[in-house]
Amino acid sequence: MTEELKGHILIVDDEEALRTAVRRILELEGYKVDAAQNGTEGIAFGSAHEYDLALIDLKMPDINGLDVLKEIRKKHPNTVCYMATAYASYETAVEATKLGADGYILKPFSPDELLNSLNSGFEKRRWLLEAERLRKEREESLLEVAFERTRLKTIINSITDGVLVINKKGELAYFNQASLTLLDITYLPLGIPIIEHLPVEIGQMIVEKFFDIEKQTIAFSIEVSIKPENQLYIEATLSPISENDKSLAGVVVVLKNITEFKKLELLKSQFVSMVAHELKAPIAASIGFIDIMRQPGISITPEQKIDFLNRSHQRLQSLLFMINDLLDISRMELNKVTREIREVVVEETLSEVVNLFKVDIDKKQLSIGMPEEAGKHVIRIDQNEFMRIITNLVSNGIKYNRDKGSLTLQVKQDAYYTTVVIKDAGIGLKPAEKERLFSEFFRAKNEHTKNIHGTGLGLSIVKRIIEAYSGKITCESTYGEGTQFTLSFPIVYRLE
Amino acid sequence: MDHKRTILIVDDDPDILSTLEILLVANGYKVFSADNSKTALEIYQREQPDAVATDLMMEEMDSGFMLNYHIKKTAHGRSIPVIMMTAAAHVTGYKFDAYTSDEKEWLKCDALLNKPISVDMLIAKIDSFYEAKK
Numbered sequence: 001m002t003e004e005l006k007g008h009i010l011i012v013d014d015e016e017a018l019r020t021a022v023r024r025i026l027e028l029e030g031y032k033v034d035a036a037q038n039g040t041e042g043i044a045f046g047s048a049h050e051y052d053l054a055l056i057d058l059k060m061p062d063i064n065g066l067d068v069l070k071e072i073r074k075k076h077p078n079t080v081c082y083m084a085t086a087y088a089s090y091e092t093a094v095e096a097t098k099l100g101a102d103g104y105i106l107k108p109f110s111p112d113e114l115l116n117s118l119n120s121g122f123e124k125r126r127w128l129l130e131a132e133r134l135r136k137e138r139e140e141s142l143l144e145v146a147f148e149r150t151r152l153k154t155i156i157n158s159i160t161d162g163v164l165v166i167n168k169k170g171e172l173a174y175f176n177q178a179s180l181t182l183l184d185i186t187y188l189p190l191g192i193p194i195i196e197h198l199p200v201e202i203g204q205m206i207v208e209k210f211f212d213i214e215k216q217t218i219a220f221s222i223e224v225s226i227k228p229e230n231q232l233y234i235e236a237t238l239s240p241i242s243e244n245d246k247s248l249a250g251v252v253v254v255l256k257n258i259t260e261f262k263k264l265e266l267l268k269s270q271f272v273s274m275v276a277h278e279l280k281a282p283i284a285a286s287i288g289f290i291d292i293m294r295q296p297g298i299s300i301t302p303e304q305k306i307d308f309l310n311r312s313h314q315r316l317q318s319l320l321f322m323i324n325d326l327l328d329i330s331r332m333e334l335n336k337v338t339r340e341i342r343e344v345v346v347e348e349t350l351s352e353v354v355n356l357f358k359v360d361i362d363k364k365q366l367s368i369g370m371p372e373e374a375g376k377h378v379i380r381i382d383q384n385e386f387m388r389i390i391t392n393l394v395s396n397g398i399k400y401n402r403d404k405g406s407l408t409l410q411v412k413q414d415a416y417y418t419t420v421v422i423k424d425a426g427i428g429l430k431p432a433e434k435e436r437l438f439s440e441f442f443r444a445k446n447e448h449t450k451n452i453h454g455t456g457l458g459l460s461i462v463k464r465i466i467e468a469y470s471g472k473i474t475c476e477s478t479y480g481e482g483t484q485f486t487l488s489f490p491i492v493y494r495l496e
Numbered sequence: 497m498d499h500k501r502t503i504l505i506v507d508d509d510p511d512i513l514s515t516l517e518i519l520l521v522a523n524g525y526k527v528f529s530a531d532n533s534k535t536a537l538e539i540y541q542r543e544q545p546d547a548v549a550t551d552l553m554m555e556e557m558d559s560g561f562m563l564n565y566h567i568k569k570t571a572h573g574r575s576i577p578v579i580m581m582t583a584a585a586h587v588t589g590y591k592f593d594a595y596t597s598d599e600k601e602w603l604k605c606d607a608l609l610n611k612p613i614s615v616d617m618l619i620a621k622i623d624s625f626y627e628a629k630k
Contacts (some may be wrong), residue, residue, distance in 0.1 A: 287612045
């Protein structure tokens with residue numbers, strides 16, 4: 001017998017001499033032995049601890065050995081129980097076995113008889129434990145499988161992509177909730193021939209790429225419009241499910257909502273179209289002037305020639321500005337702008353910018369209102385970007401002003417914002433123009449703006465910069481009276 | 497032809513408008529010009545020109561289309577060539593031409609020229625329109 005099989009044995013017997021003798025024999029053999037001197041104690045011991053084996057006297061003064069056996073079994077069904085009896089009879093043996101005794105030993109017994117019986121008892125115990133282990137293992141793995149299945153189902157049902165599984169007969173074997181939404185179908189019973197319920201393009205592809213070709217190994221993708229006008233656009237990826245011999249078991253269809261992507265694609269193509277339009281216009285104008293000057297058949301005065309050259313130069317110059325602005329926007333979109341943020345005195349920048357435009361201001365005879373208390377307000381910003389914002393708005397305020405008009409700059413501060421107000425008494429904006437003011441390439445087009453040049457990107461850039469500092473820009477305007485821009489920069493409190 | 501051919505040109509870009517005018521005048525045309533579609537329609541109704549060449553994107557993305565639509569509604573409009581000029585062709589992702597009769601039907605104009613346009617091409621389009629009518 002190997003070391004680990006030397007077990008823990010309980011003896012329940014009212015005869016002290018027998019208890020002592022048996023304990024000695026067993027301890028010599030290396031077993032661990034507990035002894036109970038009556039039935040009550042036997043039940044207490046046998047219930048409190050799971051013994052490998054119990055040897056129970058059948059006849060005890062307080063409780064019958066069979067009752068002791070019953071109680072121990074209730075608690076520990078795998079304890080092997082042997083009954084010891086001096087009155088072995090067929091009936092007792094049967095009853096003991098019925099009650100779950102694993103055998104009985106006839107009293108009196110020799111040490112060899114005892115050890116032989118116990119050996120087969122241990123054999124049984126080993127077998128019982130093994131059976132128990134296997135049963136537990138089986139239960140656990142069944143639980144595990146059931147759990148895995150539920151979990152997988154929950155996962156597949158939770159993902160926003162649609163999943164459909166189609167068997168090789170073209171029947172629907174599995175689908176998740178998202179697939180119904182993405183196909184714009186309300187109900188799908190399992191097992192139906194699904195191909196005809198799918199969008200034609202997807203159905204055709206399944207038949208052509210998988211069912212008609214026996215051993216397909218690669219996946220295919222297709223974009224399908226489910227609801228018109230970009231309301232619902234999906235991408236379906238079809239992958240083969242292969243048997244071990246590489247033959248087709250079915251097809252798994254994964255549906256992805258690409259509506260937003262499609263909308264962006266459209267926006268992008270519109271933007272590209274706008275850019276092309278805006279870039280081409282100055283080129284077309286310049287080529288027009290050059291064509292005129294090149295054609296010997298057309299006679300122009302020297303003054304006209306100078307005018308045409310100047311206008312071409314101006315158009316090409318503005319084309320260059322536009323390209324630079326576009327590159328700036330692209331840098332901002334890619335978040336590739338490096339900002340050197342430091343404290344900037346708002347009033348200083350305002351007067352610096354106004355001085356830059358002195359010539360234009362004098363030409364239009366504008367009266368300029370500057371903030372009263374100089375050097376009072378400080379914001380944390382990149383100096384160049386702040387210059388750019390103010391330059392753009394002041395330049396607009398001058399360009400779109402009337403002769404002898406006014407331009408007023410103010411700085412205010414409350415608990416949360418430092419606010420810069422730039423107000424002109426210029427031509428103002430119509431309500432429809434105001435709405436589109438900050439969009440790319442928008443330029444107010446009316447009888448007053450014909451001769452004002454610009455890229456149409458300035459305010460779009462201004463807005464982007466301000467938003468990068470979590471600030472905001474708003475515009476109030478009355479057509480014919482003037483426009484006021486209000487820039488708010490949140491005050492950044494630094495934690496000390 | 498017993499009289500100078502007249503043409504209405506429409507574009508919100510004053511430089512393009514003036515160069516086109518000079519070039520067309522040099523080619524023997526009498527030119528009316530407008531920098532927006534509203535003025536253009538007024539001139540069209542008053543002058544009944546022999547041809548119209550209009551920019552597509554002006555005040556609105558489709559100002560040129562709308563002008564064309566209003567011109568082609570009139571009997572005179574159907575008897576003259578209306579030519580659309582645009583810088584946006586080929587980059588919008590839409591098929592954007594007026595060669596086949598289907599495309600002309602859809603665009604409802606007689607030709608579409610890509611900017612910068614060549615005046616020779618514009619005149620050729622007008623000539624071929626009148627050739628085909630004979």
